Amino acid sequence: MADAVPHRDFDPLSTGSFRQRILSKTSVYMALTIFALGYLVPLVIILINTLRPLDEIVRSGFIAWPHDVSLQYWGEAWSTFCIGGTCEGVSRFFKNSLMMAVPATILSTAIGLVNGYVLSKWRFRGSDALFGIITLGVFMPAQMTLLPWAFVLGKLGLSNTISGLVLVHTVQGLSFTTLFCRNYFVNIPDDLIKAARIDGAGFWRIFRRIILPLSPPIIIVAVIWQFTGIWNEFLFGTVFTSGANQPITSAIVAFSGSGTGERHYNVEAAAVIMAAIPPLFIYLVGGKYFVRGLTQGAVK
Amino acid sequence: MSSLLIKDLRKSYGSVEVLKNINLEAESGEFVALVGPSGCGKSTLLSIIAGLESVTSGEIRIDDILVNDRAPKDRDIAMVFQSYALYPTMSVRENMTFGMESRHVPKAQQQEAIDRVSALLQIEPLLDRKPSQLSGGQRQRVAMGRALVRDPKLFLFDEPLSNLDAKLRIEMRTEIKKLHQNVGKTTVYVTHDQIEAMTLASRIAVMHKGVLQQYDTPKMIYERPVNRFVASFMGSPTMNFLDARVARSESGVGLVLAAGDGSVLPLPSGTFSNLAPDRNIVLGVRPEHFSPAHEQRAERKGGQSVIMRAKVDMVEPTGSQTILMVTIGGSDAVIACEPDHAPSQGDTVSFAVDMTKACLFDPATEQRL
Numbered sequence: 001m002a003d004a005v006p007h008r009d010f011d012p013l014s015t016g017s018f019r020q021r022i023l024s025k026t027s028v029y030m031a032l033t034i035f036a037l038g039y040l041v042p043l044v045i046i047l048i049n050t051l052r053p054l055d056e057i058v059r060s061g062f063i064a065w066p067h068d069v070s071l072q073y074w075g076e077a078w079s080t081f082c083i084g085g086t087c088e089g090v091s092r093f094f095k096n097s098l099m100m101a102v103p104a105t106i107l108s109t110a111i112g113l114v115n116g117y118v119l120s121k122w123r124f125r126g127s128d129a130l131f132g133i134i135t136l137g138v139f140m141p142a143q144m145t146l147l148p149w150a151f152v153l154g155k156l157g158l159s160n161t162i163s164g165l166v167l168v169h170t171v172q173g174l175s176f177t178t179l180f181c182r183n184y185f186v187n188i189p190d191d192l193i194k195a196a197r198i199d200g201a202g203f204w205r206i207f208r209r210i211i212l213p214l215s216p217p218i219i220i221v222a223v224i225w226q227f228t229g230i231w232n233e234f235l236f237g238t239v240f241t242s243g244a245n246q247p248i249t250s251a252i253v254a255f256s257g258s259g260t261g262e263r264h265y266n267v268e269a270a271a272v273i274m275a276a277i278p279p280l281f282i283y284l285v286g287g288k289y290f291v292r293g294l295t296q297g298a299v300k
Numbered sequence: 301m302s303s304l305l306i307k308d309l310r311k312s313y314g315s316v317e318v319l320k321n322i323n324l325e326a327e328s329g330e331f332v333a334l335v336g337p338s339g340c341g342k343s344t345l346l347s348i349i350a351g352l353e354s355v356t357s358g359e360i361r362i363d364d365i366l367v368n369d370r371a372p373k374d375r376d377i378a379m380v381f382q383s384y385a386l387y388p389t390m391s392v393r394e395n396m397t398f399g400m401e402s403r404h405v406p407k408a409q410q411q412e413a414i415d416r417v418s419a420l421l422q423i424e425p426l427l428d429r430k431p432s433q434l435s436g437g438q439r440q441r442v443a444m445g446r447a448l449v450r451d452p453k454l455f456l457f458d459e460p461l462s463n464l465d466a467k468l469r470i471e472m473r474t475e476i477k478k479l480h481q482n483v484g485k486t487t488v489y490v491t492h493d494q495i496e497a498m499t500l501a502s503r504i505a506v507m508h509k510g511v512l513q514q515y516d517t518p519k520m521i522y523e524r525p526v527n528r529f530v531a532s533f534m535g536s537p538t539m540n541f542l543d544a545r546v547a548r549s550e551s552g553v554g555l556v557l558a559a560g561d562g563s564v565l566p567l568p569s570g571t572f573s574n575l576a577p578d579r580n581i582v583l584g585v586r587p588e589h590f591s592p593a594h595e596q597r598a599e600r601k602g603g604q605s606v607i608m609r610a611k612v613d614m615v616e617p618t619g620s621q622t623i624l625m626v627t628i629g630g631s632d633a634v635i636a637c638e639p640d641h642a643p644s645q646g647d648t649v650s651f652a653v654d655m656t657k658a659c660l661f662d663p664a665t666e667q668r669l
Contacts, residue, residue: 189383189385191381191382191383191385192385192387192388194350194352194372194379194381194385195379195381195385195387195446196387196398197352197371197372197373198350198351198352198372198373198377198378198379198399199373199398199399199402199446200373200399200402200403201373201398201402205402209387209390209398210387210389213389213390214388214389
């Protein structure tokens with residue numbers, strides 16, 4: 001691993017005359033603030049509306065300062081709100097999403113690690129071609145795979161099950177995790193593998209004792225990438241599951257219209273935020289490593 | 301204690317043959333240096349001995365046992381890599397025990413080996429450090445320690461000193477030699493540095509373009525190189541090659557330099573008597589075999605010398621000796637002389653050339669005559 005050498009980043013804005021520096025800093029910060037507001041204002045509006053009573057929203061519109069603040073809509077959204085015929089709130093679908101995203105993330109990352117290890121350190125005739133084919137999956141639009149998957153899931157008896165979605169996401173995710181891991185492992189010197197082979201270690205022992213301990217940066221990248229991708233994925237969930245078996249992203253589509261009667265904007269807003277929390281949480285915890293893992297190549 | 305035998309070894313990558321019919325044998329306890337320029341096949345040969353590369357044809361025997369198709373771990377060898385290849389996430393101790401663990405050596409015996417080797421290499425204070433916390437020389441020691449704990453039949457070194465700075469390289473060179481004298485293991489040592497090969501090896505294998513040029517003791521390689529390539533590769537500054545023609549007179553055989561003044565330089569009597577007159581030839585003289593004409597150094601040792609006039613074009617003092625870039629007749633040459641007696645740039649000086657030490661090469665085949 002590269003040693004952490006304390007250094008100061010080059011700061012092009014702190015050169016030039018005093019006036020120039022003030023001017024350039026101000027313009028940069030202004031521009032960044034405008035963009036940040038552009039991203040964050042919708043989030044803030046939704047958050048505020050989760051706390052406002054429905055009649056207040058109807059009366060004074062969606063964009064207004066709250067008067068009567070209450071957390072009860074969060075509770076309703078979680079456990080009692082009626083979505084698509086069931087009145088258990090989003091908790092059920094939240095659990096569905098967890099049951100789908102966690103195993104699929106673990107499986108696709110684990111298989112990607114082994115694939116990357118083989119394709120970088122145990123090359124064989126045609127391994128580069130195989131890698132090319134696996135990476136093709138990165139560029140293949142998900143819509144193209146819908147029909148084949150429907151066929152496979154039907155044959156396996158996994159239609160409308162969470163297990164079916166786990167299978168789909170594991171396989172679909174392999175392209176990414178294999179690409180990440182292989183490109184990361186390529187930078188691990190081959191001499192380490194040779195030394196370990198002379199030391200009497202076999203395929204799995206080298207993987208476990210030498211490759212895996214060097215892998216945390218790329219594991220974090222793969223886990224964040226896979227988890228957010230699978231959690232936020234919507235197409236497969238909507239097409240292959242229905243009713244009580246849907247993941248949360250598909251379930252909350254029910255809000256988008258078609259419903260009759262009154263719209264519970266506050267409860268729906270709370271449900272939407274709940275659906276967004278896990279990826280946000282993962283990114284907040286691991287984001288630092290994510291950027292580092294994506295940009296850091298060399299393992300020394 | 302164990303021997304190594306390589307017989308008719310060939311290695312091809314597709315249609316490219318990188319090793320051509322290598323024959324080499326090392327007796328038990330011998331230190332063999334494989335030396336040659338980059339791309340000569342020496343590292344490939346070492347990888348094949350280690351079992352990290354397959355053999356196209358031929359035999360490799362360790363202790364008379366054919367190991368062509370044995371996995372590296374079953375050959376009972378240990379290897380030190382140019383990059384050291386220390387496992388970065390393990391401590392020095394774990395690096396050294398990894399191989400023994402893989403072979404299920406009992407813990408007590410592992411500890412014993414660690415104690416023995418770390419005392420030998422003086423790395424006890426480093427045992428709990430990670431490789432990234434070590435200096436270059438320390439990593440080098442640990443890499444050797446990892447090889448030593450296993451007590452293998454064969455030690456393989458792949459340019460182990462080329463990542464060290466010049467001073468440390470010489471220190472470690474001495475240590476490796478000392479270590480080999482202590483341990484007495486059969487060792488194959490790959491290097492592109494001819495001085496390392498000369499100082500360490502009991503026998504040197506000079507390789508070029510996949511062909512083993514010469515396999516002999518350092519003294520023989522230096523004094524009696526089989527061809528022009530070996531002569532020019534071994535020795536620094538490199539040997540001078542002067543075009544010449546054979547001249548016969550009643551006093552014996554002599555040479556006339558192609559770019560000289562036409563005077564006949566007699567060859568030591570009794571040698572090269574079968575050379576045809578007027579035959580073209582290349583005279584090879586090492587820089588240190590030129591000496592000031594009046595000293596008659598060769599004659600005092602019972603040899604025979606001839607006088608050559610050289611014009612000094614440039615002077616390079618190195619401290620211990622001064623290198624002169626000169627023109628002899630019309631061709632360039634390099635002379636090493638004592639700093640105290642070095643001529644100045646632009647001088648024309650007479651040098652005695654020790655003809656007993658000179659080599660003659662065939663200009664077409666480049667073989668030594």
